Amino acid sequence: MTPRRVNTESWPVRLLLCVLALGFLFFFLGLPLLSVFVEAFKQGFGPYFEALCDADTRSAITLTLVIAVMVLPLNILFGLSAAWAIARFDFRGKSLLITLIDLPFAVSPVVAGLLFILIFGRQGFLGDWLGAHDIKIIFALPGMVLATMFVTVPYIARELIPLMQAQGRDEEEAAVSLGASGLQMFWRVTLPNIKWGLLYGVILANARAMGEFGAVSVVSGHIRGMTNTLPLHVEILYNEYNSVGAFAAASVLALLALVTLVAKTIVEWRMAREIAMLSADLSIENPAVAAKS
Amino acid sequence: MQIHFRHAAAAVALLLGLAGAAQAEQKELLNVSYDVARDVFKDYNPRFITAWKAKTGETLQVKQSHGGSSKQVRAVADGLEADVVTMNQPTDVSFLADKGLVAKDWNKKFPNDASPYTSTMIFIVRKGNPKGIKDWPDLIRDGVTVTIPHPKNTGNGRNTYLAAWGWALRQPGGNDKTAAAYVGAFLRHVPAFAPAGRDATTNFIQRGQGDVLITFESEAELIAREFGHGGFDVVYPSQSLLTEFPVAVVDKVVDKHGTRKEAQAYLEYLWSKDGQENAAQNYLRPHDPEVFKKYADHFPPIKTFTVAEVFGSWEKAFTTHFKDGGSFDQIYQVK
Amino acid sequence: MTNSRKHRVLPGFGLSLGFALVYLSLLVLLPLAGLVAHGVHMSFADFWATATTPRTLASYRVTFGCALLAALVNAFFGLIVAWVLVRYDFPGKRFIDALVDLPFALPTAVAGITLTTLYANTGWVGSLLVPLGIQIAFKPAGIVVALIFIGIPFVVRTVQPVIEDIEQEIEEAAATLGATRWQTFRRVLFPALAPALLTGFTLAFSRAIGEYGSVIFIAGNMPMVSEITPLMIISKLEQYDTQGAIVLALVMLVISFVLLLAINLLQWYAANRHTQRHSERKPA
Numbered sequence: 001m002t003p004r005r006v007n008t009e010s011w012p013v014r015l016l017l018c019v020l021a022l023g024f025l026f027f028f029l030g031l032p033l034l035s036v037f038v039e040a041f042k043q044g045f046g047p048y049f050e051a052l053c054d055a056d057t058r059s060a061i062t063l064t065l066v067i068a069v070m071v072l073p074l075n076i077l078f079g080l081s082a083a084w085a086i087a088r089f090d091f092r093g094k095s096l097l098i099t100l101i102d103l104p105f106a107v108s109p110v111v112a113g114l115l116f117i118l119i120f121g122r123q124g125f126l127g128d129w130l131g132a133h134d135i136k137i138i139f140a141l142p143g144m145v146l147a148t149m150f151v152t153v154p155y156i157a158r159e160l161i162p163l164m165q166a167q168g169r170d171e172e173e174a175a176v177s178l179g180a181s182g183l184q185m186f187w188r189v190t191l192p193n194i195k196w197g198l199l200y201g202v203i204l205a206n207a208r209a210m211g212e213f214g215a216v217s218v219v220s221g222h223i224r225g226m227t228n229t230l231p232l233h234v235e236i237l238y239n240e241y242n243s244v245g246a247f248a249a250a251s252v253l254a255l256l257a258l259v260t261l262v263a264k265t266i267v268e269w270r271m272a273r274e275i276a277m278l279s280a281d282l283s284i285e286n287p288a289v290a291a292k293s
Numbered sequence: 294m295q296i297h298f299r300h301a302a303a304a305v306a307l308l309l310g311l312a313g314a315a316q317a318e319q320k321e322l323l324n325v326s327y328d329v330a331r332d333v334f335k336d337y338n339p340r341f342i343t344a345w346k347a348k349t350g351e352t353l354q355v356k357q358s359h360g361g362s363s364k365q366v367r368a369v370a371d372g373l374e375a376d377v378v379t380m381n382q383p384t385d386v387s388f389l390a391d392k393g394l395v396a397k398d399w400n401k402k403f404p405n406d407a408s409p410y411t412s413t414m415i416f417i418v419r420k421g422n423p424k425g426i427k428d429w430p431d432l433i434r435d436g437v438t439v440t441i442p443h444p445k446n447t448g449n450g451r452n453t454y455l456a457a458w459g460w461a462l463r464q465p466g467g468n469d470k471t472a473a474a475y476v477g478a479f480l481r482h483v484p485a486f487a488p489a490g491r492d493a494t495t496n497f498i499q500r501g502q503g504d505v506l507i508t509f510e511s512e513a514e515l516i517a518r519e520f521g522h523g524g525f526d527v528v529y530p531s532q533s534l535l536t537e538f539p540v541a542v543v544d545k546v547v548d549k550h551g552t553r554k555e556a557q558a559y560l561e562y563l564w565s566k567d568g569q570e571n572a573a574q575n576y577l578r579p580h581d582p583e584v585f586k587k588y589a590d591h592f593p594p595i596k597t598f599t600v601a602e603v604f605g606s607w608e609k610a611f612t613t614h615f616k617d618g619g620s621f622d623q624i625y626q627v628k
Numbered sequence: 629m630t631n632s633r634k635h636r637v638l639p640g641f642g643l644s645l646g647f648a649l650v651y652l653s654l655l656v657l658l659p660l661a662g663l664v665a666h667g668v669h670m671s672f673a674d675f676w677a678t679a680t681t682p683r684t685l686a687s688y689r690v691t692f693g694c695a696l697l698a699a700l701v702n703a704f705f706g707l708i709v710a711w712v713l714v715r716y717d718f719p720g721k722r723f724i725d726a727l728v729d730l731p732f733a734l735p736t737a738v739a740g741i742t743l744t745t746l747y748a749n750t751g752w753v754g755s756l757l758v759p760l761g762i763q764i765a766f767k768p769a770g771i772v773v774a775l776i777f778i779g780i781p782f783v784v785r786t787v788q789p790v791i792e793d794i795e796q797e798i799e800e801a802a803a804t805l806g807a808t809r810w811q812t813f814r815r816v817l818f819p820a821l822a823p824a825l826l827t828g829f830t831l832a833f834s835r836a837i838g839e840y841g842s843v844i845f846i847a848g849n850m851p852m853v854s855e856i857t858p859l860m861i862i863s864k865l866e867q868y869d870t871q872g873a874i875v876l877a878l879v880m881l882v883i884s885f886v887l888l889l890a891i892n893l894l895q896w897y898a899a900n901r902h903t904q905r906h907s908e909r910k911p912a
Binding site for chain 3: 008009010013014017018020021022024025027028029030031032033035036039074077078080081082084085088089091094095096097098099100101102103104105106107108109110111114115116118119125146149150153154157158159161162163165166167169172173176177182185196197200203204207208210211212213214230231234235238246247250253254256258265
């Protein structure tokens with residue numbers, strides 16, 4: 001991309017860093033991914049696609065996507081709010097707030113599920129009331145969405161906070177002092193600045209929302225074709241000695257994670273095109289388009 | 294972006310709601326079961342549905358839920374609306390009885406302590422049995438390692454533990470002390486505890502861990518289907534534990550759903566010829582002598598003992614051995 | 629504090645903080661408060677006895693020790709990976725970039741199963757290590773491997789956007805002023821990356837503390853040696869002992885909270901010193 005400048009490492013250092021980085025990724029990521037696909041295709045393509053066409057597997061894929069779609073918008077909103085408050089203002093108890101945002105990470109997924117059982121379960125705080133009104137929270141979609149929301153709380157916020165802190169507030173202050181409204185400032189200044197961090201956050205939260213096992217497992221009820229998400233379905237297939245089915249389903253999750261690659265590439269490509277257009281015609285002024293896609 | 298998502302979510306919620314409404318018309322049962330029960334009920338459900346339709350003209354739908362046995366009953370206690378539970382540990386059903394969801398005398402509601410079929414714990418060894426393992430004492434010989442799932446946290450592991458304990462107790466001169474000594478020695482030959490039965494199998498077959506895998510007789514067939522027949526040998530020890538698969542109607546739920554008649558019939562049918570055959574085809578030992586005879590080649594003779602015979606009851610066995618501070622914990626206490 | 633008033637020229641403080649607090653309260657604080665309320669149905673002596681049996685104490689050591697080790701490994705390699713992914717070009721870079729998110733999307737059980745297969749003595753990696761006398765699967769080392777796997781994205785993804793944001797002119801300036809590359813890294817780049825790196829480390833660490841699904845397959849789960857606290861919680865639940873499970877969950881929660889708060893305060897303190905020096909140099 002940019003021509004080599006003075007500010008780069010000497011080639012042995014570059015080589016060493018590359019070898020370290022790629023070696024690390026190979027042993028800890030590449031090989032596991034490879035072995036998922038090896039297991040999934042152990043009996044060839046036929047059984048692989050048969051496994052994916054199974055009605056229970058398809059319903060598990062749908063359910064997983066539905067949960068992700070319901071969780072992400074709220075999480076984005078929360079991440080932006082929390083990061084804005086924390087990175088742009090000073091207030092007492094900021095470290096405490098950040099710690100609270102981190103906390104869902106440290107809560108064991110099993111315990112996270114248990115939390116919602118203690119509230120909404122038959123023997124929980126709201127159990128009697130929910131039972132009397134025949135409202136199902138746990139062992140149904142709402143409970144699974146809640147559990148997923150819980151485990152994904154920190155992702156976007158924690159992605160944005162260090163980035164926004166590093167960027168400082170000068171640009172936004174300038175925009176406001178030039179008379180921009182809050183929304184204008186957000187769309188024209190903040191969002192373009194944080195778009196990469198936001199994108200990474202969304203990618204991470206999305207991957208985690210789709211892959212979450214422990215917490216969802218506790219509140220799901222494991223009803224085949226109804227409340228089994230893809231990760232839960234993987235486990236049950238594996239336990240039934242159907243490892244082709246299990247790893248085929250797992251490979252779908254891996255592919256869904258890799259789909260983010262496509263998303264990122266598209267965003268980058270549109271960005272590049274836009275910059276080209278901007279430099280060609282300075283009167284075009286619409287930096288928010290790329291971020292909205 | 295956010296607006297798009299919200300629309301999509303609303304649409305999806307609407308769809309789910311409609312689907313829920315459409316399904317409410319048909320009577321349906323939820324059978325909450327342990328994690329390898331699928332093969333049994335995959336074949337059993339259609340058999341029952343056909344028989345029920347022939348008898349009453351009613352079309353039933355049976356939903357299945359599978360997972361770790363204790364985890365499943367906890368979910369039922371917390372509000373998972375199971376019409377029936379079909380488990381692999383009597384303590385799990387007793388837990389539901391304690392919570393008032395299942396009749397206190399649930400094991401008297403059906404024959405054979407409400408266990409429609411049984412199995413037993415057997416040994417799986419490497420092809421040709423290179424270490425010459427024949428019985429329980431061979432497991433504590435030098436250089437023999439054993440693969441089992443966690444004895445405290447899994448049904449499979451608990452059954453194995455009780456089988457080993459029961460065998461030692463029933464030897465000439467056997468008492469609690471000799472049994473504890475044997476089981477202690479036995480556990481020292483287990484280098485790692487798998488989190489579940491399935492993982493113990495993988496450790497043994499695919500990862501070459503251990504000379505012996507101890508598991509349910511019924512699971513040996515599943516292992517063969519997944520990893521190929523003839524990859525290993527099955528060894529029947531001189532004696533082993535008879536394992537039960539208790540079933541129960543969840544009173545609270547069937548009363549709410551109005552499905553008591555169907556739920557009761559669903560479980561009763563497990564004792565019919567048809568139900569017993571289905572069990573035998575899945576390598577679970579049927580109670581019906583005729584069916585047993587027909588599938589005798591699935592079930593080599595073995596002397597078995599029940600938990601009730603050796604330990605008094607499952608509750609007692611559970612408290613003595615698996616509760617915190619029980620015999621399992623004592624074996625691992627730091628000296 | 630007078631400083632903060634001035635910065636309130638920016639809009640949306642009340643709205644953003646308010647929404648964030650409501651969201652957090654409903655989703656995190658309320659359920660956790662429920663846990664606390666539930667957990668105190670026993671005397672303190674019983675609570676203490678449950679929380680400090682020798683096996684439980686051993687499991688705290690295993691859990692926090694392995695999590696710390698894994699987070700340190702992740703911080704070191706994560707920084708290098710992020711740097712290489714942002715600054716260097718090589719074929720397949722995009723694919724590798726996407727690969728980094730894999731540990732989140734792959735269900736933890738699948739991760740555990742595949743890692744165990746790879747690192748068992750018969751596995752692709754394990755069989756290479758056997759001649760060296762190293763055994764990873766079914767040992768505490770296996771726990772660290774699993775925790776490294778699940779923590780990879782945190783450091784990489786927190787550091788990456790910050791590296792992308794660094795203006796290379798600063799490095800050029802340093803180089804022009806005669807700094808060696810190492811000096812530039814230590815004096816200019818590292819201070820800029822440190823907060824993000826610490827964040828990534830914290831996240832990887834805290835995620836590792838609670839992790840269950842991927843660890844149990846590879847851990848061996850031997851009492852006193854390779855049992856993690858989440859497994860002890862499961863064990864309690866398998867005994868239908870919800871109270872005991874809640875006790876352990878609370879203990880873990882408190883320890884994690886204190887550790888996280890300490891790290892975040894440290895970071896806040898460091899950042900503040902940084903800003904103060906910054907504002908001394910360039911009074912606004």
